Amino acid sequence: MSGKKLFIDFAYSLGAVFFALLLGGVLIHLSGYDVREAYLSFFDGAFGNVYNLANTLMMTIPLIFTGLAVAVGFQAGLFNVGGEGQLYLGALASALAALFVRGLPPVLHIALALAAGALAGGLWALVPGYLKARTGAHEVITTIMFNYVGILLVAFLVKEYFKEPGRADQTSMIPASARIPELIPDSRLTWALFLGMLAILAVDYLLKNTSLGYEIQAVGQNLPAAEYAGIDARARMTVSMLLSGMIAGLAGSTMVLGVLHRFINNFSPGYGYTGIAVAVLARNKPWGILPAALLFGALQSGGMSMQLFARIPMDLMTLVQGLVILLVAAPALLEILAASRRRPKEVTPDGRDPDGHLQHQ
Amino acid sequence: MRFSKGLASLLGVFLLSGLVLAAAGPPAMAAPKGRVAVVFATGGLGDKSFNDSAMAGLKAAREKLGIEYQYAEPSAIAEYETFLTQFARAGKYDLIVSIGFDQADALKAVSARFPKEKFAIVDMVVDAPNVASYVYKEPERGFVLGMIAAMMTGRAGDPRINKEKVIGVVGGMEIPLIKANVAGYIAGAKYVDPDVKVLVSYVGGWADPARGKELTLAQFDQGADIVWQAAGRSGLGVIKAAQEKNRYAIGADSDQDYLAPENVLTNGMKFVDNTVFQAIQQVLGGKFKAGIHLLGLAENGLGYTRSLVPREIAAEVDKVKAKIVAGKLKVPENIDEVDKWLKDNKK
Structure with a gap:
């Protein structure tokens, strides 16, 4: 991608955010609230002081992972909608590794719990990935379905085997050695932020500097050409789903090890789904994930303070967030759709489009 | 791109018109106490x-x-x-x-x-x-509901009541909190009428209305005509079963009359x-x-709704309730204690 195109994309996204906030302001005004006060409290809540900034970043972390997970899938032409289920699998696996493996020094214990989370999330995504590669079962359908199965499976496991006595469906607290340390005391903002950046760095390196990354992108951009060039497309698809699931699993791990310090049923307000919006906004570019996730983190934490200090009800605040998503993400989605509509012209002799779908004409 | 913006503004206008109707500003306030x-x-x-x-x-x-x-x-x-x-x-x-x-x-x-x-x-x-x-004080709530159910199950002239003096309760899970409620329910029922039989079942989960309904139907088959749900969302099945078979259900925690206005006898409330x-x-x-x-009852933390409870039964219940409030009657907290408690507290 040329620098100019990158700049235009960035400028466009920024403009869309601005326009969404403007439209949101109109809504706030029409609902009888003070727009100035609303947005002042919004920006103060998102970035106003160290504590609020930490809160924004705390809410950004899971979105970095879920956004990156979707982006990795997209690189191979796969739309992984299953981030939410993979996140829950990862979260529980991390909690169990933290609870049942004892006697490790802190850094090792955290690493082990993270690895368990990545593994669980990865395996959960591997199944749809394998099905896609082997049978062509559409990954959007299978990953969505796997969300339900995964979330309910985890809920069942917790209720049946790992529940702490009491009313809430949750595990016991994990030991201190498995907790990711805080960056700022009492802020719940942890070193997981750098873990997220590390993941972005790793994915960026993988895509730009390794043959595996090159092949994944080749499969994503032009499947027949990739196959013609001798790339094992099925294997690459499966690997990219595995990677995507591992990263989504880490989103759950960092919530458990850094914020909640135990697994709690239904802890996620949909980080996995918001990750899709993050990836779309970032145009699936690894480094674009960081500002995109930050935007959504800021919307959430700024919205919380809008609710508190401008007394704007949660519903209106969610609506403003929805507007931002709509204006920012919808044009990008339409572009992608338009691009995919242009592509079926490149149907291969065996009647498949570049995504490997059979074309019925 | 033009299309997407058109769509967005259309949506915006649509949302706006809805909001204008729903809007209400925060009220102004004097110096607060x-x-x-x-x-x-x-x-x-x-x-x-x-x-x-x-x-x-x-x-x-x-x-x-x-x-x-x-x-x-x-x-x-x-x-x-x-x-x-x-x-x-x-x-x-x-x-x-x-x-x-x-x-x-x-x-x-x-x-x-x-x-x-x-x-x-x-x-x-x-x-x-x-x-x-x-x-x-969970058992106190159960006690009041048990009394109401026991007095109702003996009533003639109500198509929702059968001849057998059997009532039931469907709990969410067999945990101390629910068992305390059940202990109160049994004690309350037998306090007003020692001949009343109380059926007890547990769903094993808070979100399984189908199983809640199944267990309730089984209790109806065994002669029950009033079943209390202490089962969270699973309890919706209890109310559904009562509506289908035209029996009585008793709601929990909040006023659930609206779910089946003809069949929710009363609700055990947490205020x-x-x-x-x-x-x-x-x-x-x-x-x-x-x-x-x-x-508990004395602190107005717990209570019941009048709903379909006949006036004379409510009056009777309130008399006993007053005794509990005054501290003259202490409700048992464990199911094992109920028999001994009944011997010590004959009406």
Whole structure:
């Protein structure tokens, strides 16, 4: 991608955010609230002081992972909608590794719990990935379905085997050695932020500097050409789903090890789904994930303070967030759709489009 | 691109028109006699249960005690701690209230960090020197419902009542909290009529209405005509079964009459509104006390709704209720104690 195109994309996204906030302001005004006060409290809540900034970043972390997970899938032409289920699998696996493996020094214990989370999330995504590669079962359908199965499976496991006595469906607290340390005391903002950046760095390196990354992108951009060039497309698809699931699993791990310090049923307000919006906004570019996730983190934490200090009800605040998503993400989605509509012209002799779908004409 | 913007603005206009109708600004207030902040449970307002009831308590406190309130509706469990911290950091609230048991972790952390702030939690215990925990005397609620059911099952001339003196209860899970409710229910039933038989089943989960319904139908087959649901969402199946077979169901926690107006006999209520009101009142009166506050019939924390309960039965129930309130009658808390208790407390 040329620098100019990158700049235009960035400028466009920024403009869309601005326009969404403007439209949101109109809504706030029409609902009888003070727009100035609303947005002042919004920006103060998102970035106003160290504590609020930490809160924004705390809410950004899971979105970095879920956004990156979707982006990795997209690189191979796969739309992984299953981030939410993979996140829950990862979260529980991390909690169990933290609870049942004892006697490790802190850094090792955290690493082990993270690895368990990545593994669980990865395996959960591997199944749809394998099905896609082997049978062509559409990954959007299978990953969505796997969300339900995964979330309910985890809920069942917790209720049946790992529940702490009491009313809430949750595990016991994990030991201190498995907790990711805080960056700022009492802020719940942890070193997981750098873990997220590390993941972005790793994915960026993988895509730009390794043959595996090159092949994944080749499969994503032009499947027949990739196959013609001798790339094992099925294997690459499966690997990219595995990677995507591992990263989504880490989103759950960092919530458990850094914020909640135990697994709690239904802890996620949909980080996995918001990750899709993050990836779309970032145009699936690894480094674009960081500002995109930050935007959504800021919307959430700024919205919380809008609710508190401008007394704007949660519903209106969610609506403003929805507007931002709509204006920012919808044009990008339409572009992608338009691009995919242009592509079926490149149907291969065996009647498949570049995504490997059979074309019925 | 042009298309997407057109779509967006169209949607915007659509949303706007809806909002203009729904809009209402925050009311202006005189100098408040106190400030209270509330963090609701993640279900948010409009849940027809704990949150809405707590809100009613806040409004009552504004009218009768002249307080000013502020509230937050978290959308995720991770937000509890953020909101509690925000309120605590503001340092201007006389009381910060957590609604619902799943805020315990967050409240524990925040209350330790802000030892000078006063906190309260409803329906859960947090052991901290600056937290007042409000929980309920569960068996008393069961006792009142047991009395009502036992008096109803002997009544003639109601098509929803059969000849057998059998009543039932469907619990969510066999845990101490529910067993305490059941103990009260059995004791209450046998207190008014020792011949009444009480059937007890447990769903094994809080979110399985189908199984709740199945168990209720089985109890109807065994001669029951009134079944109390102490089973959360699984209990919706109990009410459904009663509606289908035209029997009686008894609701739990909030007023569930609307689910089956002809078949919900009464509801075992937790008055969260009164609880919140009392917590505020205690703070304003300088009587804030950390630790466990056990609320029962006497404290107006628990009760029942009149709903379809005949006047004379309600009058009878209220007489016994008055005895409990006066401390003359103590309801047993374990199922094992019920038989001995009945011997000691003949009516």
